[in-house]
Amino acid sequence: MVGLNKNILRTILIISYIMVIAFIISGVSALFSYLNTGADRSSMLHTEIQKVEQYTPKLTWEPLQNEGRPMDNENLNALQNDYLDAWYVKQIAYKSNKTAGIKDYYTDSARKNLYDFISLNKSKNISIEATTLNHNPTLEFFSEDGQLAVVTDRNVVEYKRIFKAEKLILETTETSTYKMVFLLEDGFWRIRHLVKEESKPYHFEAKTIATDNINIKGINYYPQANPWDMFGDDFSTKTIAKDFKIIKDAGLNSVRIFVQYEDFGKANVKPEKLEKLKQTLDLAEAVHLKVVLTLFDFYGDYSVMDWTLNQRHAEIIVSTFKDHNAIIAWDIKNEPNLDFESRGKANVVAWLDHMIDIVKSIDSHHPVTIGWSNTQSAPILKDKVDIVSFHYYEDLEQLDTAIKTLKTEIPNKPLVLQEFGISSYSGFWKPHGSSEEDQANYHKKIQELIAANNLQFMSWTLYDFTYIPKEVVGRLPWRKNAQKHFGFIDKNGAKKESFKYISN
Incomplete structure (x- = not known):
């Protein structure tokens, strides 16, 4: 009887040991898998813009004739999506004077300028409501390792309203040109460098439409x-x-x-x-x-x-x-x-x-x-x-x-x-x-x-x-x-x- 009890105890210990080892191996495997895959942006973002279209300006790429490696449609679409999301996150930040989401779309060097600008506006009780309406990007360069891209976005139509203490002090529509450098990090594109090269007032010249023959x-x-x-x-x-x-x-x-x-x-x-x-x-x-x-x-x-x-x-x-x-x-x-x-x-x-x-x-x-x-x-x-x-x-x-x-x-x-x-x-x-x-x-x-x-x-x-x-x-x-x-x-x-x- 004693021998039987010892065998049962020995069996329980062996099974427990095997289960502990299996659990440890499973955990290490999961951690290894996580560290070797790109971050899931939907779990990172604080702005909850993923999976929902929130920002859809008209965007027309110039024909791809870039230096470096040719870019396929999959990479171009990924770059475009991350670029527009970066604009959207920035506009939300400028309106709320909060920095949530900025780090997901801008590298350390680029986000410092944004943080400083937001901090200054917050201290002066200034907020900005803005949107872009048209983009005309050109891919200038795509690196051989597929990790870096240079884009020039011309004739970007931007509408802005600037408020101080909730009072409107400026309303403007501009046409601007931007030069940007993107880095591929954690499986998605972040803006590393952004420069506004030129800007001028936007003016739309509508064609005169004849109404003499209309009798409703x-x-x-x-x-x-x-x-x-x-x-x-x-x-x-x-x-x-x-x-x-x-x-x-x-x-x-x-x-x-x-x-x-x-x-x-x-x-x-x-x-x-x-x-x-x-x-x-x-x-x-x-x-x-x-x-x-x-x-x-x-x-x-x-x-x-x-x-x-x-x-x-x-x-x-x-x-x-x-x-x-x-x-x-x-x-x-x-x-x-x-x-x-x-x-x-x-x-x-x-x-x-x-x-x-x-x-x-x-x-x-x-x-x-x-x-x-x-x-x-x-x-x-x-x-x-x-x-x-x-x-x-x-x-x-x-x-x-x-x-x-x-x-x-x-x-x-x-x-x-x-x-x-x-x-x-x-x-x-x-x-x-x-x-x-x-x-x-x-x-x-x-x-x-x-x-x-x-x-x-x-x-x-x-x-x-x-x-x-x-x-x-x-x-x-x-x-x-x-x-x-x-x-x-x-x-x-x-x-x-x-x-x-x-x-x-």
Whole structure:
């Protein structure tokens, strides 16, 4: 019995010994493996930019004719990604006056200058909001061992806002040239040396776009069954084709439709959304309707760090459809002045200014406009847009005076009354609302004012709706119910009395 117990004990000791040795070998192996592989940047970064596109300026490499070793596409893409991430991290650091992430993209010598600059700004209570919009890099040299690269980046378009004690003291857009040396460390590229060689003010010269032959007589359009979700799961070419025929037969020549920024995929525009938009434009062309395409619907950030993502979104949509015969104009944004209070007027106007340049740089043939919510804001950026558009839901007695004031302030641009209408709702939530007869009288009178002032127009809207998303007018039932009854056609498909005045 004693012998048996000794054998059991001996067996347990041997198994324990083997397990300890196996554990030690496994640990050493894991450590050896870790020390012989590149660092995992996703675990190193404090800015959490990996795996998510946060910075997408337009970047165009010059043809590769560098000295030294030829660079393959894999290395070039890695260099490009690390370079853009380095810009993004630097911009975040300049805005926050914190150094997190800098060490991941800059070597010891390069990061010292950045740290000193950030420290100085912090001590003087200065912060910088900045972004780059265009890059045109040239690979000058790639070493034989694949560890060093020299790049010159020309015509880098940089936008900056400098604040002192949170007060804006400088706003500028520059075109600069940078010379950089990159080192490959731990499996990714770091900037070792960066020099700004020259800089000058940026100026975009837009081509003058003729608008003499444009005469917009149209309507804002959503399908009745899926308003504010036109390109969603219920998208129907059959429905849209039927509606476009109704619009054309009513004597109108154009429709205004909306591209929602997030719904279309933000910077990574979804191909299936583009296809649905193309089908819609094709249907408009088939019945000889022109389309005012409103971009960035339901977008409301405007932050400088968002600009490159917004730029990518606009580039994809505008370049895809700029040659489509149905397009008559680009509307940069619907009612952006409603965001002045929450986002800051200067931020919104700077964003609009930049987006106008982006659209015009891609399409030099179609006019650009902005859908202001009232006549008071309409003169903003009047020298940048080709058509001045405004919405009017106020007292009709004041409209004639407002139009004459606008014509005095903006004598040489076409004016488009881009949204107008009145709800025919009168019920529990709004007992003193308007009737369908009141709605008809409204449209009769406003069409008389439109004709007298030689305005172009787009009314709101073809249909009454049974559903209004809360994002449109909020949750209050008296607002939602009123919004459901702006149409010329009721929820049962019958033309309301106002339909007689849909076009004149």
